[in-house]
Amino acid sequence: MMRHSSTLFTVFAILLLPIAVGSFSLSSGAVELGYPPHEKPDEMKAEKKVTEQQTVEQILAEQNTVEIKTVETMREEAKTIAKVSVAAVITPTQADGSAWDIGAGADLVLCGAAGCYVSNGLEQDATFYAGSGALRLIKKAGACRDVVKCMFRGVELGKLQTETEKAVQLVDVDYVSHSYFGEVYADGPDQCQNVDVTVMCEKGVHRQTFSLWFIAEDVAQKAGKAGLDYVLFKGLDQQRVEALTQNLGDSRKRLRAAVSEFYRKLLADDEGSKTVPASCLNQPAFLAETFYVMGLADANGRRAELLLKDLVGQLPLSRVAGLIRRTPAFYWAFMDITKQFEAFAGADEFIFKDDEKELQLKPVKIAVSDGEKDLTGTASEKLNLEKHQLIYGWQVKARAKAALEGCR
Numbered sequence: 001m002m003r004h005s006s007t008l009f010t011v012f013a014i015l016l017l018p019i020a021v022g023s024f025s026l027s028s029g030a031v032e033l034g035y036p037p038h039e040k041p042d043e044m045k046a047e048k049k050v051t052e053q054q055t056v057e058q059i060l061a062e063q064n065t066v067e068i069k070t071v072e073t074m075r076e077e078a079k080t081i082a083k084v085s086v087a088a089v090i091t092p093t094q095a096d097g098s099a100w101d102i103g104a105g106a107d108l109v110l111c112g113a114a115g116c117y118v119s120n121g122l123e124q125d126a127t128f129y130a131g132s133g134a135l136r137l138i139k140k141a142g143a144c145r146d147v148v149k150c151m152f153r154g155v156e157l158g159k160l161q162t163e164t165e166k167a168v169q170l171v172d173v174d175y176v177s178h179s180y181f182g183e184v185y186a187d188g189p190d191q192c193q194n195v196d197v198t199v200m201c202e203k204g205v206h207r208q209t210f211s212l213w214f215i216a217e218d219v220a221q222k223a224g225k226a227g228l229d230y231v232l233f234k235g236l237d238q239q240r241v242e243a244l245t246q247n248l249g250d251s252r253k254r255l256r257a258a259v260s261e262f263y264r265k266l267l268a269d270d271e272g273s274k275t276v277p278a279s280c281l282n283q284p285a286f287l288a289e290t291f292y293v294m295g296l297a298d299a300n301g302r303r304a305e306l307l308l309k310d311l312v313g314q315l316p317l318s319r320v321a322g323l324i325r326r327t328p329a330f331y332w333a334f335m336d337i338t339k340q341f342e343a344f345a346g347a348d349e350f351i352f353k354d355d356e357k358e359l360q361l362k363p364v365k366i367a368v369s370d371g372e373k374d375l376t377g378t379a380s381e382k383l384n385l386e387k388h389q390l391i392y393g394w395q396v397k398a399r400a401k402a403a404l405e406g407c408r
Contacts, residue, residue, distance in 0.1 A: 083125075084189045085220035085228065086110055086117075086152040087213040088144075088170055089236045090181070091328065095208050100179065105148040106172040107141035112160025116171070117152050118142040122225045125154030141173055149232040154217060157186060170210055181210050189216035198230040199223045204239060208332045211240040241321045244331065248324075249317050251338050256281045258345040259290055265350045266392065266400055280407035284314035289406075293399045294344060295358050296337040304330065347390035356393035364389050 090106060093099060100106035110117045110126070116134040117126040121143040129137050144150035160168050167183035184205045192201035192215045199219055205212040213236055220228060259281060264274045280286045288308040291297040297308060310323060311334045324331050344359055366385050 082158070083154050083156055083217035084186075085215045085217055086155050087215060087228070087231050087236050088150045088152070088210060089232065089240065090148050090170070090210045091208075092148055094179070095329070095332075097329070100172055101146065101174070105146045106179070107174070108144040108147060108150045109135075109138055109141055109171050109173055110152050110155065110160070110168060111135065111171050112157075112168040113162045113165035114160055117155055117160070119144040119150055119152050122151050122153070122228045126152040128156075128159055130159070135171065135173060135178060138173055139175075149236075151228055151232060153220065157188070157214075170212075182207055184212060186212075186214050188214070189219075190214045192216060192219050194219055194222050194227070197223075198227040198235055200235060201239065204236065204243065206240050206243050208328075211236055213239075241324055244324050245317055245320045247335070248311065248320055248331075251335060252313055254342060255287065255312065255338055258342045259287060262290070262294075262341075262345040263400060263404055265345070265347070265390075266397060267404075268350070269352075270401070276404065277408060280404070282313075283407060284309040284312050286403065286407040287312040289403045290400075291337065291341065293396060293403055294341065295396070296340055308334070343388075344390055346388075348387040349389045351389050351391050352393070352397070353391055354394050356391050357395060358393075359396060360391040362389050362391060363387070 088108060088110070090100070090108070092105075108119070110119075111134065113132065115128055115130040115132075116138060117128055118138060118140075119126050119142045127142065144152075157168065166187070167185055169183045170181040172179035172181070184207075186205075190201045190203055190213055192199050192213065199213075199215055201213045201215065205214075213231065215223075215231075223231070260276045263276050267274050288297075288305060291308060291312075292299045292302070297304065307323075307327065307330055311331070315323060344361055347361060363386050366387055
């Protein structure tokens with residue numbers, strides 16, 4: 001028993017010996033000593049350095065490749081961001097009711113001081129013609145011939161603009177003469193986003209004969225042919241009516257303030273209260289009557305009186321859309337005379353001239369001393385300022401008093 005124990009002890013000692021010296025590994029059935037990294041032979045260290053160097057070079061190469069791809073991608077994205085797709089919708093006729101052209105619509109191109117774009121449809125970028133004389137080179141309007149709705153893809157606004165002239169505009173091209181829709185200023189895309197299968201923009205440019213959306217090109221690409229077609233089919237026109245309705249609502253609020261100011265200034269020298277009661281300001285009939293008093297609406301026959309009452313407040317905003325579509329010319333005429341109304345009411349001075357039949361708004365130059373005096377004690381420099389005087393006669397004043405008394 002003692003002999004067997006001694007033998008087992010010797011075997012265990014031999015097996016445990018490598019652990020005391022270092023780690024071990026099995027290779028081809030033989031037991032080999034392993035060395036800690038800091039105690040490897042020189043040739044093993046050299047091989048490891050080569051491997052590490054190769055790994056570093058490989059990583060750097062991959063990083064450089066990724067960096068190059070990123071820069072190229074960024075450049076392409078920058079080009080896309082710099083472009084816009086311009087959606088255009090025009091009215092079926094010109095402001096005076098006449099046709100745009102011999103055809104059913106207009107031959108539209110998009111121009112600026114530095115050139116013009118001709119549309120190639122919903123999927124291809126528009127073609128750019130450089131130079132101030134670009135219109136002489138354009139014989140046809142491409143995909144926008146005889147249309148009332150058009151899309152200009154891939155437009156670079158910077159190409160249309162110069163350092164001093166930033167405006168762009170639609171042009172109806174013709175062999176004899178061109179019709180210009182009016183300048184607008186755009187320095188980038190509108191706030192538009194992809195909604196379902198189409199695009200919707202929060203705002204746009206809306207004038208009497210046209211509406212525009214400047215859609216970021218990446219949004220247009222995502223929308224695709226069908227989405228952009230829907231913009232022209234309904235989206236832009238719908239947002240146009242919504243925007244015009246909102247403008248009318250804002251105009252109504254300003255109008256009430258202007259009416260109150262007008263009566264206060266006009267009747268300032270009269271006895272009694274000059275304040276217009278709130279009940280009068282909420283009466284469409286009184287507001288409409290004031291337009292006739294001021295001569296801004298034709299009192300002969302008063303053919304537009306019902307429409308005028310509707311626009312000043314009788315018709316709820318929820319129902320204005322139909323009126324705008326049916327009588328767009330009257331809507332724009334009303335917005336123009338409302339601006340005139342605000343200008344009259346905002347005059348600095350109301351001047352009475354007995355024989356004056358109509359209201360006259362006149363700018364007057366006034367000289368104001370800057371406070372400085374020369375050596376002689378005389379005020380040296382005069383600053384020329386301008387104020388506005390509203391000239392009115394007895395008829396306007398009498399009619400205004402009658403309208404206010406009738407409302408009270």
